[in-house]
Amino acid sequence: MKIAVIGAKGLPPEEGGIEHHCAEIYPRMVAQGHSVDLFARSFYTRMPAFRQYDFKGVRVISLPCPKVGGSDVIISSALGAMLTAGDYDIVHFHALGPSLFSWLTRMISPAKVVVTCHGLDWQRAKWGKLARLSILLGEKIAVSSAHEMVVVSGALQSYFINNYSRDSAYIPNAPASYPASDTKFTWTSSLGLERGRYMVFLGRLVPEKCPDLLIKAFQSLQKSGWKLVLVGGDDSPTFKAKLLSLANNNPNILFTGPLLGAHLAEIVRGSGLFVLPSDIEGLPMAMLEAMAEGVPILASDILPHRQLLGQNRGVLFRKGDVNSCIEKLDWAIHNTQEIQKFAEQAKIYVSANYNWEQITNKFIDLYNRISTKPLTVPTSTLTSLYADQVKSATLRESALGTKYLEADS
Structure with a gap:
């Protein structure tokens, strides 16, 4: 199975739960015989645009992406989605912001689209109004475009049921293993x-x-x-x-x-x-x-x-x-x-x-299950749906103002 990954800044992980998540599951998939391309951001990899390198069998592709505000998310996700027109079986978007372009993959690629929601990022205070609108729009597009949605907690599973009547697969994270440290502290x-x-x-x-x-x-x-x-x-x-x-x-x-x-x-x-x-x-x-x-x-x-x-x-x-x-x-x-x-x-x-081996196998089972399903949404419907979601997200953001919804409300 050939898998593309969009949304992680890059590998190896420095800071960030998504990067650590990807560092744990995708090398394990490679070890089981699968092929994984992870589209990264050049400011994070510190490598020239489109340079490729290996991380434990995962091919990491550095996309041109300066870190200016939140534009790196938009640029890297759009470019990554464009590059999925190849022969991928699965394209996996991590986080709601990058999922803004999951509809594009649906249009240009025969691959099945998976979105993992690691949290309701549009609630985070660091984002301005435009960024929050973009992330919220990514959430709505993911709900409509993904063949399968994955959430990392029961609270998020309830959120998507209550707000969108959308089922999701619950696959949690697991702890990374700390290295040896000085026992004398x-x-x-x-x-x-x-x-x-x-x-x-x-x-x-x-x-x-x-x-x-x-x-x-x-x-x-x-x-x-x-x-x-x-x-x-x-x-x-x-x-x-x-x-x-x-x-x-x-x-x-x-x-x-x-x-x-x-x-x-x-x-x-x-x-x-x-x-x-x-x-x-x-x-x-x-x-x-x-x-x-x-x-x-x-x-x-x-x-x-x-x-x-x-x-x-x-x-x-x-x-x-x-x-x-x-x-x-x-x-x-x-x-x-x-x-x-x-x-x-x-x-x-x-x-x-919470075990990474079990979690990896759950993802592979999910990939295998959806890879046999035919595409059911025609391109014309997806294009219309994207326009509708832009309007809907804008209206919802306007109604919210500065009051955030809680995942556990």
């Missing part, structure tokens, strides 16, 4: 951190992940001996400045920037608590990875988090509620033995239910 100690006496936030420093709420809650605790470490890059200098202002030069709050490899593994493994206060998530791989490492988890009570941490696998606080976060943080750092029991249950649960 030398590097972590050099940062002034004591093993088991600090909490970690891991993710991009963006408003929807709510690191500001966590900083406020931590500042209110003033617990001697505990520190807060925020790991991740930032998309907005303005928001990063806000976080630094909230931290107010507190020596117990550290910003490490993005971490990879052994340093990331060491700082997560040494933490006493992993905290994810997000308002919006698909199925957070960072949390899955911490659970797989046996690190206790505290998170906001959005549906994807409840799916992972239910039945005493972690601690939840009310989404967006600083006082609730303070209360649960205080309980967690005073009940370390109990939350460690939660962490042990979480580790067993992740091992049993």
